[in-house]
Amino acid sequence: MRNTNKCLLLYSGGLDSTTLLYWLVKEKGYNVNAVTLLYGQKHMKEVIFAKKNIEKVKNATHHILDISEISKFLKNGSTLIMGGKEVPKLEQISSEDKIQPPTYVPNRNMIFLSIAIGIAESMEIGEVYYSAQAQDEYGYWDCTEEFVKRINQVVELNRKNTIKIYAPFLNLSKSEIIKLGMNLGVDYSLTWSCYRGDEKPCGVCPTCVERLKAFSKLGLQDPLEYETLS
């Protein structure tokens, strides 16, 4: 008894996953079970925005799961986590460090996908989506095509339930994602990207720089008001 019109989405409330939420609902006609994981991230604004987008998009249910006790264990490994070091400016990250930058959270995507797979299995949902995008300013090993392929090879061993991970934005650039989202009616003033936890996005951390560049490439203005640009 599999729900074929349902899917599960790992939903942070960021630019990529909000676009994916819209794409799944508006383009693919899914009824989306969006799962937001609280893991002690500094950028909790994402979660507030996540809720707003879920309300706007209709046909989506929001599940928030708090595993933030994990931050006690991961904070030495990442600048993204509450209690960790300050998120650096993009220009402060050496090219050597770009292989595994200070904003990398140890094994985060495998942790998130494993939980999403477990929840999907309990809900009898066969499709799990996440908005990994391989072509970031710098890369993460857990946002690659090979990573998704190998995770699926693990899950294929399940003897009873077939669950598959999909990452449809894997080979899109940030500006291609924004272009897609604009056509689907995404309100990018309700998406948060900044890795720091301040009132306004900083404009200098890696994800702010990437986001600003992507809007600019499309000849568009990012609707968010930035700290350094104001």
Added chain:
Amino acid sequence: MRNTNKCLLLYSGGLDSTTLLYWLVKEKGYNVNAVTLLYGQKHMKEVIFAKKNIEKVKNATHHILDISEISKFLKNGSTLIMGGKEVPKLEQISSEDKIQPPTYVPNRNMIFLSIAIGIAESMEIGEVYYSAQAQDEYGYWDCTEEFVKRINQVVELNRKNTIKIYAPFLNLSKSEIIKLGMNLGVDYSLTWSCYRGDEKPCGVCPTCVERLKAFSKLGLQDPLEYETLS
């Protein structure tokens, strides 16, 4: 700067993982970081026993991580979780259901290993152990050699840190594990196996039956006092 004398152990406080704890400390000379995950399991007695064994064994540090909010999402999928259905007697499980029995927790081992890998990476530990045992009365897909192999194929993609999962008891029978543990000085009166959450082990759930059989095969008496035997 990798800690080569350290390893991380997924440690439930059950019979298998307690034997593995002793094996890692006494036989292999490791300094063990034992991670116990609270996921809303009914058999919380395991955790009390876990603490006692950590104290006894020396050279091990106990980390308890509470992700029990996850039980809200997984309880429909398993009888092991608080709020789920009653754990059946072994004899009540049909042979068809033995492929993926009602005591299976959706994707639990992948969730646990992913978290363990993340913690190991933050702690700069390269070796993660878990006490999967393939030859249970009935099998779980996430306790097999192929599962461990494929999880390792995912983690191999990490661009900076080498982490490997080991499951040295994969091909041991329950009685072989007990035999090994007896030689290492494990006190099996401090290991909990029963899947139900009662005062004494029930003696009829699948794991009680398996445990009793294993002791009996060695001509030994299980030091625990059972509900149905008293």
